[in-house]
Amino acid sequence: xxxxxxxxxxxxxxxxxxxxxxxxxxxxxxxxxxxxxxxxxxxxxxxxxxxxxxxxxxxxxxxxxxxxxxxxxxxxxxxxxxxxxxxxxxxxxxxxxxxxxxxxxxxxxxxxxxxxxxxxxxxxxxxxxxxxxxxxxxxxxxxxxxxxxxxxxxxxxxxxxxxxxxxxxxxxxxxxxxxxxxxxxxxxxxxxxxxxxxxxxxxxxxxxxxxxxxxxxxxxxxxxxxxxxxxxxxxxxxxxxxxxxxxxxxxxxxxxxxxxxxxxxxxxxxxxxxxxxxxxxxxxxxxxxxxxxxxxxxxxxxxxxxxxxxxxxxxxxxxxxxxxxxxxxxxxxxxxxxxxxxxxxxxxxxxxxxxxxxxxxxxxxxxxxxxxxxxxxxxxxxxxxxxxxxxx
Numbered sequence: 012x013x014x015x016x017x018x019x020x021x022x023x024x025x026x027x028x029x030x031x032x033x034x035x036x037x038x039x040x041x042x043x044x045x046x047x048x049x050x051x052x053x054x055x056x057x058x059x060x061x062x063x064x065x066x067x068x069x070x071x072x073x074x075x076x077x078x079x080x081x082x083x084x085x086x087x088x089x090x091x092x093x094x095x096x097x098x099x100x101x102x103x104x105x106x107x108x109x110x111x112x113x114x115x116x117x118x119x120x121x122x123x124x125x126x127x128x129x130x131x132x133x134x135x136x137x138x139x140x141x142x143x144x145x146x147x148x149x150x151x152x153x154x155x156x157x158x159x160x161x162x163x164x165x166x167x168x169x170x171x172x173x174x175x176x177x178x179x180x181x182x183x184x185x186x187x188x189x190x191x192x193x194x195x196x197x198x199x200x201x202x203x204x205x206x207x208x209x210x211x212x213x214x215x216x217x218x219x220x221x222x223x224x225x226x227x228x229x230x231x232x233x234x235x236x237x238x239x240x241x242x243x244x245x246x247x248x249x250x251x252x253x254x255x256x257x258x259x260x261x262x263x264x265x266x267x268x269x270x271x272x273x274x275x276x277x278x279x280x281x282x283x284x285x286x287x288x289x290x291x292x293x294x295x296x297x298x299x300x301x302x303x304x305x306x307x308x309x310x311x312x313x314x315x316x317x318x319x320x321x322x323x324x325x326x327x328x329x330x331x332x333x334x335x336x337x338x339x340x341x342x343x344x345x346x347x348x349x350x351x352x353x354x355x356x357x358x359x360x361x362x363x364x365x366x367x368x369x370x371x372x373x374x375x376x377x378x379x380x381x382x383x384x385x386x387x388x389x390x391x392x393x394x395x396x397x398x399x400x401x402x403x
Contacts, residue, residue, distance in 0.1 A: 021336045021381045025313055026170055026198060026372040031264070032223040038267040039225065042260040050257045051248065060259045067266035074273050075215075075232050076206040083239075083249045084262050087229040088197035088218030092120035094231055094253060095193045095214040096164065097242035100128050103191075105161050107133040112155055112163040114139050114147055115357035116171065118195055121164050135159075143358050144306040145174035153184050160190040167199040167215075171341040171354045171370060172305030173314030175203065182211040191237060197221055197229075201272035202280060202312050213237050217269075219261065223375070224268030228261030279375055283312040286373040286382055290315045293386035298393050304355060304368060315371045321396045323349035323366040330392045336385055341368045 042063060048056025050064045064084070072079040085091045105111075111125050115138045129136035140151055147165060156163065163185050168175045178194050185192035193214035196205060201222025207215055214237065218229040233239050233252070245254040272279070294301050300320035319327070324340035326349075331338050341352035351365035371385065 019335065021377075021385060023371040023373060023377070023381075023385060024337045024339050025374040025377075026221070026311075026370060027339055028220045028226065029223045029374060030376075031220075031225050032268060032271060034271065035224055035264045035268045039260040039264040042263055046259070050259055051246075060257075063259055064257055064262050067262045070266040070270055071230055074205055074269055076208045077232055078235060080250065081233055081235050083231045083233060083253055084257055084265075085229045085231055085253060086227055086255075086258070087220070088118070088195070088216055089120040089229075091197075091216030091218070091229045091231040092118065092164075092193075092195055093124050094239070094242055095216060095233070096121065096124045096128065096162070098233075098239040098252065099162060099191055099193075099214070099237065100132070101240035101242060102238040103161065105132055105134050108159065109134045109161040110155075110157065110159040111136045112139060112152075112160055112165075112190070113137075114141060114165055116141065116145055116169050116174075116354045117164065117166050118170060118197065121166070121193075121195055125164065134161075138357075139165075141358065144309075145169055145172050145304075145354075145358055146306055146309065147176055147181065149177060149180045149184060152181050156185055156188050156190055158188070160185075160188060162191045162193070164193040164195065167194045167196040167210075168203065168311045168314075169305065169354070170198045171352065171368070172316045172358075173198075173310035174306040175199070175309045175311065178210050178212065182213075186211060186213075198311060198314075200269070202276065202283070205273075207232050207234075219265035219268055222268050222272040225261050225264040228258050228265050230265060280312040282375065283373055286377050286379070287313060287315050289379065290371060290373065290382050290385065293382065294389060297386050298389045299397055301389075301393070302364075304358070304360070311372075313372045313374065315373075317367075317369050317371075318355065318360060318364045319367040319369070319393050320364065321398045322393055324352075324368055325349045326396075327367065327369050327389075327392060331385075331388060334388045334392075336388055339370050341370065 046059045048060040050060040068079045068082050182192040191213050197218045200217040213234045215232040220226040243254050304316045349366045351362045352368040355365035
């Protein structure tokens with residue numbers, strides 16, 4: 012409610028999930044009720060489903076600038092990350108003492124998988140240092156990527172702070188040293204280039220629901236020179252690299268959504284950046300003690316992230332929700348008490364402020380009026396909670 016009137020809900024959590032585009036749903040529908048065969052079956056129904064999957068594989072490969080056989084379909088970004096890491100580990104049988112490199116701002120699908128493997132396989136996991144904006148320098152990566160390094164995973168664009176990493180430079184350094192390089196491009200897909208030749212990566216993960224496609228489907232690029240063993244057994248799907256019946260409707264939807272995002276990327280990005288910049292400028296100007304987190308320039312077109320004084324993220328999210336605004340944070344809530352975001356702590360942000368991390372991510376249908384209403388709402392929430400000595 013605002014001024015006694017019911018207002019529409021504002022959705023500013025597009026980094027968590029996007030609405031499926033109607034044209035994508037239309038492309039998927041026949042594969043639920045007409046072309047419903049198992050793509051592994053030998054009969055006509057199966058062959059039609061297989062044809063739809065392989066056509067989608069070719070369409071994704073064209074955007075990735077790779078060979079169709081280098082595209083594997085999965086259940087989403089988490090599985091793609093796990094398959095990239097575990098599949099390489101199983102295939103390469105990493106030696107004891109080998110070095111695994113990553114950053115402290117990765118998605119848990121990368122961090123937890125590497126931690127688990129390093130603990131069970133006696134490898135050394137090294138978290139690379141970042142600057143205060145969450146940027147990894149090529150010099151620091153090169154210094155860490157020595158002869159012991161066998162695998163590196165660096166997120167293309169941070170889901171929490173939006174910072175974009177210099178992936179082509181980092182991947183080239185890794186390749187020169189014989190270190191397999193993976194990037195989690197789940198947040199980047201739809202907004203940044205996915206040309207794997209230009210990025211020079213060995214492995215790359217995406218998920219359809221981040222670019223107006225369906226949930227529950229993703230893809231993994233795996234360079235044909237990389238040996239990848241299935242981490243889930245039970246069938247010879249995806250050339251023996253991933254077991255499980257393929258999600259034909261989801262795969263068709265992923266390809267349709269990715270093509271649409273790529274065709275209109277420049278137009279959409281101009282819209283997103285204009286709204287993002289208005290949001291950042293407005294909050295920094297209007298909301299007392301607000302600070303931008305992440306890189307001020309090298310950040311996703313859709314992404315704005317902040318910390319505040321005197322208020323934790325759980326309080327912010329609750330009051331925003333009451334005002335009809337959907338947002339998210341990187342902080343956790345344990346036993347009723349807010350915990351600081353590990354990502355923000357890794358950037359040197361004090362623990363109390365790291366409890367207040369807020370992510371606001373705009374979308375294709377976000378309006379200027381919604382941005383302005385969000386700025387006003389945040390001021391109303393934060394100003395009364397300012398610590399003594401800070402002026403509203």
